Amino acid sequence: MAPPGTPTGGGGDASYYNKLITLFPAEALTLYGTGVAVFGRSTLAALLVCLAVLVLLRSVATEPPQGGRPHFEAVIVAAVSFVLWTTATDPAWIVDTRIRNLDLAEVRKWAAFLGGAFVLLAPVFIQPPRPASANP
Numbered sequence: 001m002a003p004p005g006t007p008t009g010g011g012g013d014a015s016y017y018n019k020l021i022t023l024f025p026a027e028a029l030t031l032y033g034t035g036v037a038v039f040g041r042s043t044l045a046a047l048l049v050c051l052a053v054l055v056l057l058r059s060v061a062t063e064p065p066q067g068g069r070p071h072f073e074a075v076i077v078a079a080v081s082f083v084l085w086t087t088a089t090d091p092a093w094i095v096d097t098r099i100r101n102l103d104l105a106e107v108r109k110w111a112a113f114l115g116g117a118f119v120l121l122a123p124v125f126i127q128p129p130r131p132a133s134a135n136p
Contacts (some may be wrong), residue, residue, distance in 0.1 A: 023083075024119055025078040028054040032086060044096035047086055054082055077122045084115030 035046030062071035088111040
């Protein structure tokens, strides 16, 4: 098996699919679904709690075993992906922000479109974490 990042026969990044899977915040979706079930819709409070849990879990999960800082770039991608996904799924949380004159159907469409583009492109730009010895 080729090392991560080695071009495949098609010229692509062999680790792209793995990056795509690990950057999308699957662990937050269950908690979000529970919040929507409890409150009857997407709420700002549920979104913020899920976002906080996601950032905490991803920060701990991306800390190198030998020490060093978490892979914050991957944490940020997961957080942005989660917010775009929740907005595309149910933008009702925006009502809680008291922002007026927004067409939630249009917001939902744009969140879906931008979320898809973001999740597909993020693995191309996010590099693997540097070894602890390379961190200042």
